[in-house]
Amino acid sequence: MNFRELTPGVIGILVRRGADFAAAEDAVQEALIEAVRAWPGEPPRDPRGWLVTVAWRKFLDAARADTARRRREDLVDQEPPPGPAPGADDTLQLYFLCAHPSLTPSSAVALTLRAVGGLTTRQIADAYLVPEATMAQRISRAKRTVSDVRFDQPGDVATVLRVLYLVFNEGYSGDVDLAAEAIRLTRQLVTVIDHPEVAGLLALMLLHHARRASRTAPDGSLVPLAEQDRGGWDTTMIAEGVGILQAALARDRLGEFQAQAAVAALHADAPTADETDWVQILEWYDELACLTDSPVVRLNRAVALGEADGPRAGLAELAKLDTTLPRHTAVEAYLHEKAGDLDTAAHLYAEAARKAGNVRERDHLTRQAARLNSRQRRS
Template sequence: MDEDLLRRTAPAVLQVLVRRGADFAAAEDAVQEALIEALRTFPDAPPRDAKGWLITVAWRKFLDAARSETARRRREGLLEAEPLPGPAASKDDSLQLFFLCAHPSLTPSAAVALTLRAVGGLTTRQIAEAYLVPEATMAQRISRAKRTLAGRRLDEPGSAAAVARTLYLIFNEGYSGDIDLAAEAIRLTRELAHLIDDPEVRGLLALMLLHHARRASRTAADGTLVALAQQDRSRWDTALIQEGVEILQAALARDRLGEFQAQAAIAALHADAPSTEETDWVQIVQWYDELAALTASPVVQLNRAVAVGEADGPRAGLAALAQIDPAVPRYTAVSAHLHEADGDRRSAARLYAEAAEQAASLAERDHLVRQAARLNTDGR
């Protein structure tokens, strides 16, 4: 049996069980047990209707569990009859499943893991490998999330904003292990955009596509990071850029600006420019002003300082940087960049070295170390 087909089918099976009255945690356990049985039996006797088979087996697994211990008292009404496999879940069911996985009682990390498991159909092992944690750790995270949701029904979902935030967190993890989380986030966001008419969801999809279009140019052959100014723009995916821009324009036309739309507008201006020098930095600063008004985020202010440095000169960028708390992540790296642009190479080299010690990833650290070494070598 094609494991990828099982993965794509599992969320729909889960939706059917929840629609029939199973609580989320019990339904998810039953689906996972059905998938295990499918992997064991399908190679020898594959059914004609894999989805119907999974629904039947998962429902029986759920009923077996419901008949035991205290679950029987909560679900007596469900035990009176075992219905035949029903139709696929409706769009509304799919949307509620998205919302439930982003329930406000869950932490962001738990919402991410549960979304990948229940909506994305990934296994615990695949999610663990993607996040570079032991499988047992991820299993505990998912179990805690399911316990949190145990007994909750679909009348207490999260919001579209919470779902979008969860998908954005998944996208930012990029690629690791055998699962491309960026591509998975785009797939799920496309599905969400199909289910809900929300300009911010479409803004998020546009943002993902515009960022993903530049993916091939972000790293060199040896895996080292390539800064935007040095990226080979001929390697950018123009089809994804065009799609992202069209989706963004339609979202902006709704006149309900949100942070993902503003971020996508900035990404679109970068994607549209033939080079760093030809980028419309003035308009990017204006979009950062819009974004700052929406979020009051110090990270946004940090990125705005870089844009100001490009639009009005490095001294203006340093002045904008001075208004930001130095404890903000990447503050030192931005300071190094602006000092170098201002001609103060000695200070820039020192700041790049300091920023390398604060880097959140090995790739970022190596990049900053190389910047420091470049300036120190050139200065001899």
């Protein structure tokens, strides 16, 4: 039995019965501990109903003991009779609650992993490489922030999707694979909300995740997309992602995640890097630029333009952008190399390495600079 899949629905039921979010989440965590102890020997016929019953009693026990919150004592006599848990699925509202606009992105991600994902505080802390106490404080503050939010307030799908994409982009560390967890949660979201952008995000995650095994060499170093072994890509996952994307695009309600997924699908469809359809990719970046006006999109569009129309065209487009953008210097180095200006490219790769946000990226860019310097010495 996967406890984590039951968690959001049980929390939702408790909130609808009158528990505030923080108290409901605490009660469900205590019920899960009881389930771990009790279920291996004799699993219940209705696991969700069992968790609801135990969690509600845990909540009531806490309410009785909390003399500072006497308003909760009015709920003591309201315990429903035993029986199957209600069929209504509150998972979607729980997503909205965890992605509340009053939360910072990092707090929204942590709360989503805890309440919707069912991860422990220690697992989340390990994934983010921070002390457990630090993560516990972050989650506690987030729970307090949303405790007074009404559960029936309309939510913003776009905010939920951004939070899930943040989870996905964290990758993985510790014993929790956050990329895989984001895919699991997005699959769950697809079942409770019919929206082409939700499907677009799932397609995007699948198409990126399908290339994961080829992104790093055995020594842990980064492997650029053009140099990846395409035989190591997960073709089943690619086919699923493309199918989901095609169905979403057919609804003619284009959004940024669908457009990003279309770019990823074109990369996945190319048998070799040289056969990549850069003209179509450039067209999708034009669509993305209209949808988001994001500087990052414009940076990626400069790369696509450099591939489709030549590196000088890409450099001219790049010159219009803010030079402090992340990866700006690395993109400039790449386009100068394609244009044959190897001295400038080597210098820019070294500069980009100094600005890199992580060790793998820094090491990759340093190797690029060394490669060009070595090539220049030999010529």
